[in-house]
Amino acid sequence: MVFVKAQKSKAYSKRFQVKFKRRREGKTDYRARIRLINQDKNKYNTPKYRFVVRFTNKDIIAQIISASIAGDMVLAAAYAHELPSYGLEVGLTNYAAAYCTGLLLARRVLKMLEMDDEYQGNVEATGEDFSVEPAESRRPFRALLDVGLIKTTTGNRVFGALKGALDGGLDIPHSDKRFAGFSKDNKQLDVEVHRKYIFGGHVAAYMSTLVEDEPEKYQSHFSEYIKRGIEADGIEEMYKKVHAAIRADPSVKKSEKQPPKEHKR
């Protein structure tokens, strides 16, 4: 049944003010964007970098971006779909994968700017709060975290990526209040719990409970893990190897795939 009442008159359309395009699409929070981009005028053209982390259903995107009138310029980017070449093939959107992506981006940027020897960051991922110390010659690379439109609850994967970047050697102002493992009662970060999350401990624990209680669900849920022979005990080892591989060679790997000869359409 169509009700004739709900109609937009010509007068309504004439007076309607559209919001900015990206606000209409629901992709940009302009209130936050203004505050992130605004550079002190007495710093003139010095770029202000933001560490952008976005999650899709199957991928994680981490970028270092500076703003300009022509459009935002991306300095470096790291995606979770690059992690298979470092040895991580499953669970590409969990907290541990976010940590790896942040770490990959940080090492990539530092290598690009030739600062990767000075700023090693935290090689041993312990989960405790780590901030970069300024070295003698150059000050550390500073970026501001841009979460986008997500709710910043404690233990969000965005902060996993943030921890990865911090341990990689970037200088990002932060507090440990939102890392996984921060308890509101003690007002303290439980380092052990955070370390567990960084190495996929929460995934491993769920895997072991499923194997005991519901084997069928384990088969369906973790089928990709089973296919590659990844067990609950081996997960931490796997992530340690991935971190080492990332630190060894963070450069972008060109894929050998040719662009499709005919367009799909």
Place this chain on the structure above:
Amino acid sequence: MPAGHGLRSRTRDLFSRPFRKKGYIPLSTYLKTYKIGDYVDIKVNGAVHKGMPHKFYHGRTGRVWNVTKRAIGVEVNKQVGNRIIRKRIHVRVEHVQQSRCTEEFRLRKVKNDQLKAEAKAKGEIISTKRQPKGPKPGFMVEGATLETVTPIPYDVVNDLKGGY
């Protein structure tokens, strides 16, 4: 009650945002840079309440003399009594636009330098001064026929209406 003379008195329309341009201001205003010596126009943006200049300065153009974290110092001429004072005010960047008053001059400077360099290479002397528009040149009138007009003799009988 008498009319007040407060800071923002009589600015109901002056400081209001234009039709269908309310709300967040475009980000390019924050990304522009200003150097000391630039010319800027002051145009108040009613959406931003901090760092607003007084309504007198709305529409004035001045030179930048200071750049701070979020604001710009602008030097504007103001007539006070029988003299003009150079007033120095600080204005937030949202209320300031880059002025185009020197644009024509700068373009002409570049073009003249280029013309002079070309002339020097060829060895000829040119003048790059601007000339005012002179009188229009003379021209021949086309398609004109001569028609001689003479007055007709006065005819009393026909010209006096009615009787005489």
